[in-house]
Amino acid sequence: MKSAVILFPGINRENDAIAALEQATGTKPTVVWHGETELPKTDIIMVPGGFSYGDYLRCGAMAAKSPIMRAVAERAKAGVTILGVCNGFQILTEAGLLPGALMRNASLKFICKNTHLKIENTNTRFTNQYKTGEVVDYPVAHHDGNFFADSETLDRLEGEGRVVLRYCDANGAVDPATNLNGSQRNIAGIINEAGNVLGMMPHPENAIDPLHGGTDGRNLFKSLVEAAS
Amino acid sequence: MSANDFNTPITPELVKEHGLNEEEYKLVLEIMGREPNINELGIFSVMWSEHCSYKSSKKWLKTLPTKADWVIQGPGENAGVIDIGDGQAAVFKMESHNHPSFIEPYQGAATGVGGIMRDVFTMGARPVANLNALRFGEPDHPKTRHLLSGVVEGIGGYGNCMGVPTIGGETNFHASYNGNILVNAMTVGLADADNIFYSAAAGIGNPVVYVGSKTGRDGIHGATMASAEFDDDSDEKRPTVQVGDPFTEKLLLEACLELMATDMIVAIQDMGAAGLTSSSFEMASKGGVGVELWLDKVPMREEGMTPYELMLSESQERMLMVLKPGCEDAAKAIFDKWELDFAVIGILTDTKRMVLKWHGEVAGDLPIDPLAEASPEYDRPWEPTPKQDRIDPASISGKVSHIDALKTLIASPDLASRRWIWEQYDHLVMGNTIVRPGGDAGVVRVSGTNKGIAATTDCTPRYVMADPVEGGKQAVAEAYRNLVATGAKPLAITDNMNFGNPERPRIMGQFVGACQGIAEACIALDFPVVSGNVSLYNETNGVGIMPTPAIGGVGVISDLGHHATIGIKRDDSALIMIGAATGELGQSLYLKTIEGREEGAPPPVDLNAEKRAGMLVRELIELGLVRTCHDIADGGLLVAVAEMCLAGNIGADLHLPESGSEVAWLFGEDQGRYVIATRDPDKVLNAAGSANVAAVIIGQAGSDAVTIDGGAKVSLAELRDLNEGWMPSYMAEAVQ
Numbered sequence: 001m002k003s004a005v006i007l008f009p010g011i012n013r014e015n016d017a018i019a020a021l022e023q024a025t026g027t028k029p030t031v032v033w034h035g036e037t038e039l040p041k042t043d044i045i046m047v048p049g050g051f052s053y054g055d056y057l058r059c060g061a062m063a064a065k066s067p068i069m070r071a072v073a074e075r076a077k078a079g080v081t082i083l084g085v086c087n088g089f090q091i092l093t094e095a096g097l098l099p100g101a102l103m104r105n106a107s108l109k110f111i112c113k114n115t116h117l118k119i120e121n122t123n124t125r126f127t128n129q130y131k132t133g134e135v136v137d138y139p140v141a142h143h144d145g146n147f148f149a150d151s152e153t154l155d156r157l158e159g160e161g162r163v164v165l166r167y168c169d170a171n172g173a174v175d176p177a178t179n180l181n182g183s184q185r186n187i188a189g190i191i192n193e194a195g196n197v198l199g200m201m202p203h204p205e206n207a208i209d210p211l212h213g214g215t216d217g218r219n220l221f222k223s224l225v226e227a228a229s
Numbered sequence: 230m231s232a233n234d235f236n237t238p239i240t241p242e243l244v245k246e247h248g249l250n251e252e253e254y255k256l257v258l259e260i261m262g263r264e265p266n267i268n269e270l271g272i273f274s275v276m277w278s279e280h281c282s283y284k285s286s287k288k289w290l291k292t293l294p295t296k297a298d299w300v301i302q303g304p305g306e307n308a309g310v311i312d313i314g315d316g317q318a319a320v321f322k323m324e325s326h327n328h329p330s331f332i333e334p335y336q337g338a339a340t341g342v343g344g345i346m347r348d349v350f351t352m353g354a355r356p357v358a359n360l361n362a363l364r365f366g367e368p369d370h371p372k373t374r375h376l377l378s379g380v381v382e383g384i385g386g387y388g389n390c391m392g393v394p395t396i397g398g399e400t401n402f403h404a405s406y407n408g409n410i411l412v413n414a415m416t417v418g419l420a421d422a423d424n425i426f427y428s429a430a431a432g433i434g435n436p437v438v439y440v441g442s443k444t445g446r447d448g449i450h451g452a453t454m455a456s457a458e459f460d461d462d463s464d465e466k467r468p469t470v471q472v473g474d475p476f477t478e479k480l481l482l483e484a485c486l487e488l489m490a491t492d493m494i495v496a497i498q499d500m501g502a503a504g505l506t507s508s509s510f511e512m513a514s515k516g517g518v519g520v521e522l523w524l525d526k527v528p529m530r531e532e533g534m535t536p537y538e539l540m541l542s543e544s545q546e547r548m549l550m551v552l553k554p555g556c557e558d559a560a561k562a563i564f565d566k567w568e569l570d571f572a573v574i575g576i577l578t579d580t581k582r583m584v585l586k587w588h589g590e591v592a593g594d595l596p597i598d599p600l601a602e603a604s605p606e607y608d609r610p611w612e613p614t615p616k617q618d619r620i621d622p623a624s625i626s627g628k629v630s631h632i633d634a635l636k637t638l639i640a641s642p643d644l645a646s647r648r649w650i651w652e653q654y655d656h657l658v659m660g661n662t663i664v665r666p667g668g669d670a671g672v673v674r675v676s677g678t679n680k681g682i683a684a685t686t687d688c689t690p691r692y693v694m695a696d697p698v699e700g701g702k703q704a705v706a707e708a709y710r711n712l713v714a715t716g717a718k719p720l721a722i723t724d725n726m727n728f729g730n731p732e733r734p735r736i737m738g739q740f741v742g743a744c745q746g747i748a749e750a751c752i753a754l755d756f757p758v759v760s761g762n763v764s765l766y767n768e769t770n771g772v773g774i775m776p777t778p779a780i781g782g783v784g785v786i787s788d789l790g791h792h793a794t795i796g797i798k799r800d801d802s803a804l805i806m807i808g809a810a811t812g813e814l815g816q817s818l819y820l821k822t823i824e825g826r827e828e829g830a831p832p833p834v835d836l837n838a839e840k841r842a843g844m845l846v847r848e849l850i851e852l853g854l855v856r857t858c859h860d861i862a863d864g865g866l867l868v869a870v871a872e873m874c875l876a877g878n879i880g881a882d883l884h885l886p887e888s889g890s891e892v893a894w895l896f897g898e899d900q901g902r903y904v905i906a907t908r909d910p911d912k913v914l915n916a917a918g919s920a921n922v923a924a925v926i927i928g929q930a931g932s933d934a935v936t937i938d939g940g941a942k943v944s945l946a947e948l949r950d951l952n953e954g955w956m957p958s959y960m961a962e963a964v965q
Contacts, residue, residue: 009567010476012392015676016660042257049658051390054476110385110653139656141389206657211674211789 011177024221049086060090106182125227310761334379354418366407395654396671408769448543491812514601645955701746708782717784729773808902812893
């Protein structure tokens with residue numbers, strides 16, 4: 001099982017991503033610098049979190065134009081599993097690999113805390129190890145996680161089962177009170193039409209060790225391995 | 230060219246504007262053997278500013294203990310270095326950015342965080358944890374919300390982008406900070422113990438290299454500003470506050486660490502306060518060499534910059550290095566990859582002089598040692614703070630019930646939850662955060678091991694105000710206790726000495742007393758000072774801050790499988806108080822908040838008892854007998870227990886002692902104490918007995934309320950609302 005982590009200037013959760021992928025696949029991922037134009041042969045590509053290009057212009061906007069993103073787009077088309085977390089999600093939307101946009105949190109503040117998430121669709125490469133409707137607990141750490149898309153797109157995402165994760169409370173209740181950043185319909189993570197690209201704001205890679213205070217994120221990475229083997 | 234730079238006449242007014250008094254200017258003339266030109270005068274001005282020269286504090290800082298077997302580098306370098314075993318070292322320091330943060334809170338705080346991280350990675354360490362110690366004016370002062378909001382956003386804005394978790398800190402409010410807030414930022418980094426980088430330049434003929442951001446006109450004379458009192462026109466000093474760019478610093482961090490993995494660097498120093506002047510003089514002075522700088526080669530942000538501006542700019546995210554000869558191209562390739570400027574701007578010479586060249590012409594020529602080392606050192610007159618009487622518990626009105634007092638205290642600005650602050654800091658990035666903010670100390674795992682680094686910042690300014698010696702001791706003891714409470718072995722501290730105008734004997738006396746107290750505690754607890762920073766002149770219109778020697782403590786947990794947190798974990802545990810209750814109400818929050826009295830002798834610190842209790846608690850945690858531990862600090866025993874209940878969401882019933890003042894027992898802030906929860910109280914009591922440490926069962930965990938003697942109680946839900954509610958609702962009012 002081979003995996004790769006893309007590194008842009010300003011990315012800062014690459015080691016967290018590497019640790020999670022290594023734990024799940026048993027092998028250290030290859031780190032690919034953004035200036036490269038080619039990707040190694042790999043089953044999983046992860047675009048980690050951070051502040052690529054300092055979030056200047058718009059979160060993810062400059063990274064989306066990096067040389068390596070052409071190769072990432074080709075792999076996406078070829079059906080390779082691609083996971084974008086936090087800034088990675090922002091980069092994937094800016095690159096047009098996922099619909100919608102991530103706007104400033106409704107509170108206008110950076111938020112770092114654990115949050116409950118409802119797994120809405122377990123029939124994906126990213127969530128096959130979870131039970132439908134399962135409530136999991138991952139941290140978030142972002143300033144711009146407020147998911148926006150027009151209602152037509154949102155209806156389509158919902159209709160096609162492409163809303164994979166939603167912010168909720170411990171009992172799975174999805175309502176405005178549990179919407180921590182103002183996202184449309186409490187959306188925390190979506191997949192593309194083909195189902196091989198997932199973007200999500202929360203950090204499963206920071207919930208993989210009992211010392212983190214929880215291991216709910218492990219199943220997400222296990223799902224990737226399960227789907228690819 | 231800017232010929233006018235060289236020829237500006239040096240008038241007495243100009244000398245005064247540069248913050249040099251007559252005596253000091255006489256010394257300048259003596260050292261130069263002639264009248265300095267404007268460039269040279271500017272250099273003297275920043276090098277001899279209080280901020281860079283420590284001229285008022287040096288005499289006393291020298292008295293602090295700085296040695297232990299595990300100290301690799303004490304004060305005097307960019308940061309302190311301690312051995313944490315397994316070939317690794319922890320590198321850390323705390324530094325103030327008080328004056329700039331008051332004038333421009335976001336950028337002031339952000340660049341404070343940027344500066345302290347640079348100090349740590351300059352030494353070859355990757356920053357792994359940030360902390361801070363913040364003091365603001367009283368909550369209803371019109372500026373407090375704006376300052377708090379800007380400072381927190383600035384700290385988060387910089388640290389979050391850098392990808393370094395902010396794992397702890399403390400925040401106080403008091404009227405004495407109305408005109409002078411304190412923003413102290415601390416960074417802890419990790420390095421290989423055999424690959425630490427220092428600042429002493431060496432190798433005549435070696436290239437002097439500038440890397441990082443370009444130099445602009447920002448922050449000129451920042452160090453001089455930070456060495457003067459504020460007045461009503463201080464807001465006009467905004468242009469002297471630097472602007473931070475955390476993205477560039479992140480690139481600089483990665484590029485420097487990449488270069489440090491090679492063998493190309495001889496010496497390296499970050500450009501912080503007083504920028505190129507301070508970094509070049511310090512490197513040359515430490516190495517006993519001379520430097521020739523070609524200022525026209527410095528990467529510049531704008532056109533028309535003068536040598537004067539280049540030497541004094543405090544533009545951020547810059548480093549000065551001495552490379553081994555012939556390494557320039559290979560080193561440049563690394564900085565090119567990270568898209569950062571890299572310029573050879575000079576050469577080391579054997580002249581022991583700093584020669585500044587501007588397009589081939591000499592723009593300044595100064596001797597290095599007299600400037601860097603022979604800066605003025607004052608033995609300022611000081612007077613001790615008169616002692617206050619111990620508060621007699623019989624003088625307490627006792628009008629308020631214990632439970633009502635708890636409810637008031639836990640919702641007060643002093644004790645209300647700081648969640649609103651630390652949820653704006655990424656405290657999880659790097660994936661190694663084991664104990665998050667909100668406990669006694671933050672803990673991060675040493676990547677790839679089962680070891681942890683614990684870190685905390687502590688000071689109780691009202692104690693220091695009342696008795697600088699006891700207050701100084703207490704700040705160190707509390708840092709020690711907070712580390713112990715997680716299961717860490719306390720190793721060393723960094724001190725950030727924030728005081729008023731040292732030219733006033735009473736203020737100088739506070740400084741001297743605090744140093745004495747800190748020194749006593751460091752010696753008794755085997756907890757030396759390895760780095761520090763002094764911020765004086767924290768006064769506005771003659772009103773000074775409470776003396777605030779903030780202590781940053783660092784310790785190591787050898788096995789994270791055995792560490793403790795403050796939340797009660799099981800409802801069948803007994804609660805045991807470790808350490809003796811003596812009922813000290815002087816300067817307590819109960820006295821201030823419930824009785825409206827800010828007075829009395831602060832709780833004395835028995836350093837021997839402190840050490841015995843600390844060693845016992847750490848042993849209990851290491852043995853796995855205790856997983857829940859909290860030190861007793863602000864607010865006293867009942868507040869400590871309530872915090873443990875809230876953190877674990879399990880209540881407790883407290884048994885009052887049979888005799889003595891209940892208020893003093895519940896709310897006294899006696900030092901050297903912890904509350905632990907255990908299912909094996911006999912073992913704990915026995916261990917305490919043989920360690921000669923007072924220990925007594927004070928209650929039982931269980932239920933969903935904090936109860937006193939099975940009677941009066943308050944539900945955890947209500948307590949939580951009170952504790953968590955204050956700061957969000959206070960800050961929400963800012964919007965209106």
